[in-house]
Amino acid sequence: MEFFEYYLKQEISTLILLVAVFLSRKIVSKLVKRYATASQIIEKRTNLVIKYINILITILASITLILIWGVQTKDIFITISSITTVIGVAMFAQWSILSNITSGIILFFSFPFKIGDSILIHDKDFPEEGEIEDIGAFHVTLKSNTGEFVIYPNNLFFQKGISIIKKPTINNNEFTD
Incomplete structure (x- = not known):
């Protein structure tokens, strides 16, 4: 029982974060679908963009959750820089994949x-x-x-x-x- 009392602030913050993530995913999904409907963009492309945005929201929420529970900022930056370095080296070899995904998102919103x-x-x-x-x-x-x-x-x-x-x-x- 002491655990719950000692970490009450973190527990409440985590709950608020989870609600915020849920609501932001719903709101973003509705906004993108409304934009796609007005622009006559097909549902398959719309769902793909929503998926990319949800991944970004999840990454940001994960970082926020780590900060809420008191992981040292310098440890986070070391971990993120290490992961980014590994991904960067891997993506350098596969730059065209990242380029095509980015271009696909730009094509979705600019739809020439x-x-x-x-x-x-x-x-x-x-x-x-x-x-x-x-x-x-x-x-x-x-x-x-x-x-x-x-x-x-x-x-x-x-x-x-x-x-x-x-x-x-x-x-x-x-x-x-």
Whole structure:
């Protein structure tokens, strides 16, 4: 019983943090879904962005929880810097994965094109024209005029010029909890 009395402040803070995390996840989810509905973005992309934001909220909550329970700040920074170094070295070898995920999130919020748009990719060596079939976390799938599927990494859409030839006529998406 002494444990509960001695750590009452930390227990209450932890409870408040857990409620805040739960509420922030719900609120962010609703805001992103409202934004996606207004922008006519497909549910699959919306859920992916919500997943990324929830991971960020969880990481921030974990760090806050560690601070609430009194772990020394210098110990946290040493641990985080060690983990960041290992992840940084691993990501340096896999920089394109991180680049494609980041590009996918930017494409979600800036959405210069949507599924169903016909686009022309201005690549001097391999120009490609086709209709966007899917926009994923790592790549965009095009269906060319000859019927073949061409996969482009998301980060190339920020390196190449893109012309939108035609927009889709109707694209209604309903989002529910």
